């Protein structure tokens with residue numbers, strides 16, 4: 365579990381990015397921070413691996429204050445995936461993935477072997493191992509970014525808008541891959557996005573933030589959709605404009621649910637029927 369305890373961050377120059385933020389992030393689940401640009405999401409994320417130091421408050425991982433150890437050690441034990449993948453341009457795919465294991469002293473052969481395994485894990489053909497990042501598509505680069513983050517076998521994965529720069533089809537593919545990976549690996553993930561649909565798709569726990577990382581609502585997607593905390597949240601999640609409203613439509617074979625665009629989304633069945641099925 366990761367605990368934020370009354371954490372604040374003011375940058376030199378006077379911007380308060382985060383003000384008095386507390387939260388419990390459960391282990392082996394995906395927590396999504398969602399909010400508009402500048403609300404402090406990235407700052408929150410980077411404080412977990414000490415790329416940013418808090419001005420006040422503390423962060424604990426499994427009960428241990430992260431401020432007491434070495435930041436380099438901490439950073440190498442936490443996976444970090446950023447937008448645009450952040451790959452080293454003069455390193456091949458396999459070398460990029462093996463960066464942290466190599467820094468930790470793993471032999472070249474072993475690190476390459478592990479890199480190839482990880483490529484399979486994230487759905488990359490091993491034939492791409494010796495390519496350079498510019499020879500890959502945006503989606504492939506993001507997969508390499510995820511494989512690199514997984515290489516040191518971290519318990520924690522921090523993901524900062526990792527699918528923000530790819531087209532919608534690839535984005536959907538990557539989201540589904542992440543859901544699959546998470547079912548297999550059960551990491552403690554903090555995922556940052558400004559896209560509420562992405563948050564609801566990926567998050568076990570969703571944290572809706574406003575400026576200075578003020579928490580507007582924390583809950584499961586179902587809890588938030590069923591009872592938005594206030595009008596702002598209702599508007600942010602699109603409830604107000606009826607975007608999430610489904611209506612019933614009778615068909616010759618039973619009742620179906622139809623979205624505002626007229627697309628059938630599912631069939632309405634009795635819970636008793638479900639039990640019998």
Ligand SMILES: Nc1ncnc2c1ncn2[C@@H]1O[C@H](COP(=O)(O)OP(=O)(O)OP(=O)(O)O)[C@@H](O)[C@H]1O
Pocket residue numbers: 375376377379380381399400401402403404405406407408558
């Ligand atoms: N290194 C920095 N120095 C000064 N101000 C900063 C720095 N990094 C971020 N800020 C400011 O802190 C606030 C929060 O920024 P942050 O990047 O955490 O927000 P965000 O929610 O991740 O935004 P985005 O979605 O646009 O990436 C913003 O006002 C930003 O300008």
